[in-house]
Amino acid sequence: MRTLLRIDIADAEGALMRLIGLVERRGFTIATLDKAASSNGQSTVTMSLDARDDARNMDVLARQVARLLDVRGVFTPDFEPQIAPEIAAQAAGTPHRWRQACPPRH
């Protein structure tokens, strides 16, 4: 099942590579990926993801992403997740349509 994840991430060397690597390693395929321009030292990444098998759990992934030191916030959509990538990209700009998946680390 396709799911969306929105991540606020600090502008740190390797941060994006670390994020993408973790998502793939933990059993998800990245179907679409959008990174906004950075502002105030961070930027927003929106991904649509497909789990490689049924055992993969999006809530657990969100918590694993939240453990990354450069991650400032992890959000899951408040709308139907099976949407086209363009909409996902648009949705990234509308914060009220996302809910925080886990409390911030810092």
Place this chain on the structure above:
Amino acid sequence: MTALPATEIDDTASAADAAQTRTRQTGAHAVVRTLEALGVTRVFGYPGGAIMPVYDALTGSSLKHILVRHEQAAAFAADAQARLTGKAGVCLATSGPGATNLLTGIANAYLDSVPMIILTGQVPSGLMGTDAFQEVDVFGMSMPVVKHSIIIRDPMRIPEMIAEAFQIAEGGRPGPVLIDLPKDVLQAEAYPTFPPGSRPEAGPPSPPESDLASATALLAQSDRPVLYIGGGVTLGGAVDAVRDFMARTGIPAVATLKGLGCAHPDSETYLGMLGMHGGRAANVAVDESDLLICCGARFDDRATGRLDSFAPGARIIHIDGDAAEIDKLRRAEIGLAGDITEILAGITNDWLDIAAWRDTCIERKHRHAFRYDAPGSGVYAPAMLKELSEVAGDDFIAACDVGQHQMWVAQHCRFSRPEHHLTSAGLGAMGYGLPAGIGAAMTRPDAKVVTITGDGSIMMNIQELATARRYGVPVKILLLDNASLGLVRQWQEYFFEENFSEIDLYDNPDFAEVAHAFGIEAFTVHSREEVPAAIDRLLKARGPILAHVLIDPRENVWPLVPPGASNADMMEN
């Protein structure tokens, strides 16, 4: 390690300021001064081109550098020190091959959540990305096996970034943090000041009262609860809390490989290790339980066997310091992320009535206790290990290698504290034992640190005998020589139709002679009657010593849960 107040570094800075008039200060000096200021006293390492500025700055420093003979050993030794102290161990290597040699040690620390700082030299910034001599992207290569990593690009930020790396390594769920240091940054003239404290890492918030009440309610409904203890208990500083909880509730407990030593070893309701080489009493209790209280464990496949038939009738309360572990492999009815001590204290057991269940578990534990009356006159390794740990007493620290001997240690040795059992649990890396023993014996020279290794494993880092000799490290090496890669042989015997492929080490060197060649006291033990004297000699030695113990190559580890089977289907001798 906490961040330094600005004044503390100012003290060192003033000393350095005086020196500054005489000598030029560089990024490398800042690295060394920062480590000193953070309270680091020992680093394990190996020099080479890109890290040479740091080695230059080390002379005259209060830091004691331990020259190992392979970078992997630097990481393993730092790892052992960290497990014993709870503070990050530090290792140091050059770029390229030095850095790649560290990777196994970094992965080991990551999978066992050990705080570690890894400093690697890197080619100069301008050459990075050009396939320069001894350039590898260790920052990229290590990403899946570090808690965090940084490349320091600005020498002025060295103190601040290293201090933060320590906080990250030691905070929350600990882990390794790699710091890559381009050579030009190390060589640049730099006079940084120490910044005020960096951001502390918050632990997970305490679970709501209502969740604790639900856990209490679930417990009250249970007739057959089992406490399943993992390494997270030690990481969370909750050993006493677990012991109190066991005493207060009387709930039978089992432990993972990393959870060994958490329960009091003499506790009546402690049933031993569960899983692939767990005891029958432990595995059956979990199989029959109706409520599994998982405490700092992560449903690792070596512990659970076939996951879908693990504790099949049990509801799960999962308590962990790391919220990301909850629901990862098994859904919990109640997930409680936070401080384990606080959570256990919040679960009350007023309504618990499990006397019959407890008696059943205890009776089974006695009925299925390990036997030590093996026939013959050869050394029976399980009996020797049991005796060794009992004679050594509460100061016994084992640094294990990987194989049958490692499982025998887990099954038969007595551990007064979990951190006294140093084992490569998550990675299962042969070669850990000797460098870990060296790191442990340097950290706790007062204790009885014994490296327990096999004839296969010791050869992976045997060069470290030179390190033990050079520094006179009081590490005691018990080498159980079955002339084979025993654990692999056992699997071939049972799961590959006795097709013994490449496990025969008939042509091993004479290990006592090898030790002698390194200048280390050593002797060989051939028969059972020599065991008490051998243990006595090992424990009384003041410097490094090796006991080369010949054992029967056909000896196996029992019980054994076949791969892919349920724990309930364990094979026994």
